[in-house]
Amino acid sequence: MEISFGKTSDIDSWMELVTKVKDDFPGLETREALKEHRRTVLEFINKESAICAKYHNKIVGVLLFSKEHHMICFLAVDMAYRRQHIAENMVSYMLTVMDSKEDIMVTTYREGVPEGIAARAFYKRCGFVEGRLTEEFGSPVQEFVLKR
Ligand SMILES: CC(C)(COP(=O)(O)OP(=O)(O)OC[C@H]1O[C@@H](n2cnc3c(N)ncnc32)[C@H](O)[C@@H]1OP(=O)(O)O)[C@@H](O)C(=O)NCCC(=O)NCCS
Numbered sequence: 785m786e787i788s789f790g791k792t793s794d795i796d797s798w799m800e801l802v803t804k805v806k807d808d809f810p811g812l813e814t815r816e817a818l819k820e821h822r823r824t825v826l827e828f829i830n831k832e833s834a835i836c837a838k839y840h841n842k843i844v845g846v847l848l849f850s851k852e853h854h855m856i857c858f859l860a861v862d863m864a865y866r867r868q869h870i871a872e873n874m875v876s877y878m879l880t881v882m883d884s885k886e887d888i889m890v891t892t893y894r895e896g897v898p899e900g901i902a903a904r905a906f907y908k909r910c911g912f913v914e915g916r917l918t919e920e921f922g923s924p925v926q927e928f929v930l931k932r
Pocket of ligand 1: 805808859860861862865866867868869870871872873890891892893899900901902903905906907909
């Protein structure tokens, strides 16, 4: 398994993974939303804020983050490759390029939603603590914060 910054040439394989996991994310339901997401991924790739995990040249994990806002913006691992510490390795890779003095924030599903079980357990395991209850794309979410 190779963890690296994404390159423009990765975009098709990247979007194949996003299309597979799109039901886990509010806001990715339509073809137009996926097209918009593709443009977003290319922007993050251009500013070295897109990390991927590759297995035999196929993208099996992706992470978008913002250095300016100290945030994880998108994180997903292919269903067939989960519980192999791929997300954990991508987060560790991200931490090497983030300001070590700033807290890191992410929003995910609130407690009690089946889609949120993996993500909430994952962030807690990585040391994030529960934060404010907010909304995103009209859905209730909760912030998780990695205190530094
Ligand atoms: C959340 C997600 C990215 C985790 O990816 P992953 O590569 O499977 O996670 P890791 O293998 O690095 O998990 C590390 C640890 O987190 C915890 N964890 C991860 N998934 C879990 C689950 N489904 N249930 C309980 N604990 C879990 C475990 O402690 C795990 O260590 P262990 O397997 O040794 O027990 C993945 O499940 C996913 O893509 N889910 C759908 C999309 C999503 O929810 N993204 C985040 C939204 S903000």
